[in-house]
Amino acid sequence: MTPGSHSRRRFLETVTTVSVLSAFPVVATAATATHSKRAGSVGDTVLRWLDGPAPARFEGATFGVPWPRGMVKRGTGKALQFRLANGRSHLAVQSWPLAYWPDGSLKWTAHAIAGGHPVNSTLQLEVGASSVSDGVSVRQGTDRIIVTSGELKWEIPTSGEYLIATATRLGRISMQDLKLVALRQDGPDLEGSGSVSRQQFSSKITRVTVEQNGPVRAVLKVDGTHAGDGRDWLPFSLRLYFYSGSDSVRIVHSFIYDGDPEKDFIRGLGVTAKVPMSDKTHDRHVRFAGEAVGVWGEAVRPVTGLRRDPGQAYREAQVAGTALPALEGMAKAVRDGLQWVPEWSDFSLSQLTPDGFTIRKRTQAGRAWIDCNAGTRTKGLAYAGGAAGGVALGFKDFWQRAPTQLDVRGAATGLADITAWLWSPSAAAMDMRSYRAADGMDTYEEQVAGLNITYEDYEDGWDTPVGVARTSELQLWVLGATPSHQSFSDMAEQVANPARLVLTPQRIHQCGVFGDWDVANAATPARKLIEDRLVSQLEQYLREVEQHRWYGFWSYGDVMHTYDQDRHMWRYDIGGYAWDNSELSTDLWLWYSYLRTGRADIFKFAEAMTRHTGEVDVYHLGRFKGFGTRHGVQHWSDSSKQPRVSNAAYRRIYYYLTADERVGDLMRELLDSDADLDKVDISRKLPPSPARAAPSGLINASFGTMWGSLVAAWLTEWERTGDTRWRDKIVNGMQSIGALKRRWFAASAPYDPRTGRFSGPGDHIAISQLNGVFGVVEMSSELLKLVDAPAYRAAWLEYCRYYNAPSGELVALLGKDPGGQSQVDSHSRLTAYAAYHERDRALALRAWRELFSNGRFIKAQETTWRIDGVEVLRPLSEQPGISTNTSAQWSLAAIQNLALVGDSLDDAMRTAGILP
Template sequence: MSNYNITRRNFVKSSALLSSSLFLGPTLANAVGGVFPKSPLRPVALHWLEETENRIIDGATWGVPWPMGQLKQNADFSLKNTNGAKHAVQSWPLAYWPDGSLKWTGHAMPSGVTGFNDFSLVPGEKIQPDQSLKVAETSLEISIDTGKIQCTINKKGKDLIAAVQRNGRTQLKNGRLVLHHQDQAPGEEGTVNTSEFEGKIEKISLEQKGPLRTVVKIEGKHDAEGKKAWLPFVVRLYFYQGGESIRVMHTIIYDGDEYKDFIKGLGLRFSVPMEDELYDRHIRFAGEEEGVFGEAVKGLTGLRRNPGQHIKTAQVEGKKTPPVDQFAESVSSRLHYIPNFGDYTLSQTSPDAFEIRKRTKKGHSWLKSGFGQRSRGTGYLGGPKGGVVFGIRNFWQSYPAQIDIRNAHTDEGEVTLWLWAPDAPAMDLRFYHDGMGQDTHEKQLDALNITYEDYEPGFGTPMGVARTSEMKLWILEETPQNETFNALANGIQEPAVVCCEPAYLHQVGVFGKIWDLPDRSSLIKSKIEDNLEAYFEFYHQQVDDRRWYGFWDYGDVMHSYDFDRHTWRYDVGGFAWDNSELSTDLWLWYYFLRTGRADVFRMAEAMTRHTGEVDVHHLGRFAPLGSRHNVQHWGCSAKQLRISTAANRRFYYYLTADERVGDLMREQVNAVETLKEIPPTRKVTDQSVWDTESDPNKVYVSFGTDYGAVSAAWFTEWERTGDDKVKEKLMNSMRTIAAQPKGFFSAGAKMDLRTGEFDRVDHQRASASHLSAVFGLMEVCAELVQNIDMPEFEAAWIQYCELYNAGEEEQEEVLGNALGKMNLGQGHSRLTAYAAKIKNDPELAQRAWREFVGGGAGYRLREPYVRTLEGDEVLRPMEEAHVSTNATAQWGLAAIQCLGLIGDELKW
């Protein structure tokens, strides 16, 4: 159930059940309805992530955190702009503190609000909107009126969007999903059979119904007569009061047979009624930078006879031409001889090349009309009576993409936004090798020693992987001028994002209170800050240098580098795509929190979209687990919680209130149950450790990577909903880890899925894995300690943090045995720093800084040496550096958290 639908009654009921072991500020009875009177909150300063010049904003949604105990559940809010004028804002809860007060709130502003450059959110004041969205629902349809456009959405059938009107005129209709299926792989011999499917609605809901923002969620599968329905979809349609546009979030989940079900085309199609004269029907495509391709169905320029300069100028500018009797007679009498070009295509089949072509109609040849490198993926079809601007976000980054305009010379033009371009070869998701005889665990482990690939037959399947794309449809009263068209295209490619200042986020203490703002108060701190920037800049540039783009790839980075070939190891087993290994996502998000940089946000946003969708199985045998790093994102047989963890999604969800990412986190609430069928250590540990066949309610869970993900999912669900059952399981798990003979060093135990309680292990030996705390466990435990008053759990966690990097004598003295040679010492320096902070131990803090500067399994304190490669060593000029993504992510997190926790102790 969506957290928007939590009623006041249910919230009070669930909150009242919270354990007395939580930090309880004001009484829960007071947690319902406004601002706590003891400390009035000041307005929260907001700003746009990027400059808004040359970008049209048609409403916006964002999240804001609040200090614990300050805001009651039903607090009111308003927006205040730079002129002091106050405006209405739609608000809803995203998360709660343990005392029931608001922790995160979601907000939406309508379209058309002016004067918003520097603005603020004012708690405790409510402004009624001048106008509200009008939403009506029947058994057959949902109707939404923004005040500018009126959209009718079907509840059944294949036309998701029945019609969109403006000023009483239908300008878009029959909006439907299309899928071209092919039964053979591209480029192979044999007869290829193709089929056309369309999305069919199975479920629809008003996910949010508010005065300023409404969200419609549509679910279904692609269907064709006589064929089995397949390829589930989730489409969300977003509307803002006063808006002229519809934001479309489109998710598909692959459920086919990758050896038989090849996608040749995938997209959204709709019809555009055409009423203007043929020479007043305009086509636009956005090219590179501010470039615009602009033509008309029936061209009046370049003819042998001149119709008149004012007529040609009107057509070129997209304005209505004068009446035909004002045309030169030499042209008006021969208009029927001028070809009508009704079909246009913009095709981007690589990240570096797009093509525009046109033809008169089906059955005739195409004319080459334009070429370029990176199109902004936006088009227009219409005329002076109105039309539609349409675009695909990340058009060239998510190639192959395509936009088709068809039949613009008839009464009804047709537009298809292809998320997978028919111009490109069919999508091929088959595993990239035949297994090479790895039919036993012994052989698979042996192969791991050469290619670092964890292979197992049947595990390298794309079954259940997903992809979310974003589109936008603008319903306009007339053909936009080029400047306006560019502003619309830019807004589609980089939607406006509202942000809090980093200083405010830090002050509130969200995400564990383990980070601080940039600090250059000393030479060594300046050096760390310089290195943080340098490592980010290098990876940011590598995305473009190495063309880490594509429908299934955009958002990820590579794992390891091959200096002999001067390329990342894209083709070597487990060294290729990173798939969140060692918390790349967390590094980027914590770096954004402290800097507020737009380029960091955009890279982290793309990574969140990718790693949460493509690297995770959302249905099928492996759902909802993620896949370890591999040549293909889904290729590894290590299906694990550490990849699908909600810990990597929380930042984007709370900063943007994005519903799809909310879905992804909720998928993980019961993900631990999957470990019964897919034990993570099945190849390397004795079966008696993880075998729970005798008890259907038990599953083996490690206290490291597994528990980090389990606790992140439960903690996030609890703070989003106040669900007392989830809270109870979370606290039971914490309590029973603390009760283990060696706490976290007991390594793992069998968990009761009904209660979250761990069995007490019967061994006394302490052990640890170098991976346990580097997939979000550190960050999640910091939040658990911050939010839940359980001294025994805090002590167990502090013990782990202090002893992991300790000397063997100290480990043996406390634990009874030394842990042996441990890896990732630099990355774990942040755990030592955390223990030093909690214990207020300067000596331990100095140890943490020595571990960090020492660079164990990481980097020394120097900027990465980056060199430019040119000549015959490489395909084209590009940069390389002596880095590894594992080391970079852990160095970045260690640097940020050591500075945040014990920065005052760095006196060198």
């Protein structure tokens, strides 16, 4: 019986197998009586809001739902329709497939619901038809695409510079000329004498693709570059998301840095639009999100605070953002003198650090800026408009990615500009140069010597940022009037914390997805010790992000590798001990922790890491395309470029939970990256070894750090499309590993990227702890439930049983003890896997002893203390000796052990003397 089978059986007993068409329907239009009676088939699919309460303002949402194998089958009958029960009413749902089980039944479905209506704190997915009022529609023309939703009509050109040419509300153009902008500087900011020149670039569209056409959600993908000054650079890919019932468009913006780091300095990078301003200037308004729920709001021409009082009704109307009453009723002295009140045309909010923002304004270009106010952290939303309507624009992680900025220009003119600066032009230019010189490291021998002291693998020319990317999430509203302070605050919350529907950990676990894990459970003293340690470690890292300010445009979402207790700092400036870059599966640690707990703070931590590691730590063009960079001082500074960092295993959980198309693109990019393994010889600095030799046309590939890091992309593509060539490539690798003489204990073998097969005798013996810590454990657990690969199953179980085995057992198996085993505690999950599948209780107890071999992980609270005073920059809660490698791998081992051999934990702890 598999882990969690009892709960899964209960779940399945409450459901009825249903059929869907091979092409899953986009949205319901009608439902048969039979389907209506089957509402109980998804009756357990209750969704809640990630942050708890229902959002005050809802702009639509998309979420993923898993299904047990065989439950939702393809068929030839009427299409299965979904809707969401929202109290006594129902919300329309647009649905599509995300993944299939090997038998063709649906494994994951994606669902979108409309915005603009009140929602309850919990919703329930049901089978049944639903109607869409004022749905989204898409009409394609020869040179533009028209998206209509309610009162709004959006015109998207298929070429040129504008992402959206116009947005019309009830016949009035309320926004126009939405485009991307980039400011280039040909050198760093001045350091002494010299000069720099700047050029402006704007978006140049090369392709627009309609990916979904409604009626609940429409998605357009726009590809292009930034053009200007006779060149194209900074390729971008973004998506426009339109939801029925929403006044906004969600923009997911991705760009790749492809400049010369010595010459191409980004001075500003943003999204800008024009706002027609038809109201009198005293009825025009600018809003900025302030601290927490706060709002800063002022008129272009204020009537409050004047020497003469215009009257209470006029003051209240302007503060509220509504049109002033007829001027005939205004105090005559104010009415006559209104022309002398300055019109403030330009406004700017700059968040240059994660700890502070400033707001300034000026009357017009060429005049001095004056300071308005300042604060610490803002949610990142601006508005420009008036009583006749306007535009609000902002983006997620605003202060976390400082330096950022929001600008309104020309508010006193007939056409204002509103700009969201992903990189603030008020900050220093973005410097992508290497942080170091070669410093005499001209040969491999010298580079290895450097590696041995700083742990960074330096090689001239390999520390390039060319090809790294960044994704940002923006929201743009086209409104019929200036929003109230409360409404604007609710909008800002939507920007900073988009409303997200999620399932309970129990509901996800019942479907048997993502391998070996169980729902967090501290019901016994033994389990409580493990669960407390897991929680303590997570919460320490949540603190570390804030304590050590792990923020910034390129860095937010990553964590550091190793701590320096002497300085009470992470080793941010010491080679390979600095940024972690997914080393030892930090991403998986966070995602499995979320799956087990459903905690919002862990989800957001993991989400930020997924956005970072899949973009910044991976190359998306150039000679290293498809590979990631090992840990280093800069995210791209280490010369070790490997698939273990670009690993799709680190993205797929987020993809299935959210149906995020950008992450889907990132995984698909990796499908053929094994064909380029010969371009990056990972072992080039190691002494020659016959074990690493490979015939012409083949590559010596390790089973874990290489092949094990590639299979996640192939598995995901097979799941997403049903294309069996990816399954066959996986099985070829599995079976050929199993056919080698030493199987997994050969550690590597010649590999053919065309077939996915390993070859050669595989008679050498090698053990590397790295082979098992980059997702291959999780992938093997999933794959062995999906494919029939008996040779690999035997090889994997053998490796799991013997990796941590006593020396005598290894000698009996291999003829010698190869040595090289380390990270005994993190590899205890291999022992647990063998114990579970071979029903070996003695082996299960050994797995727990191995996990306990690092004793400091049992009672973590005793090792955390407070440090303040002159020893530190700010007071800290410190865990001396903390290491991300150890934290991630110990936690993953504990999670898998609990799922596999949790029934032996009490005995193991009593035997070890941990519990009486």
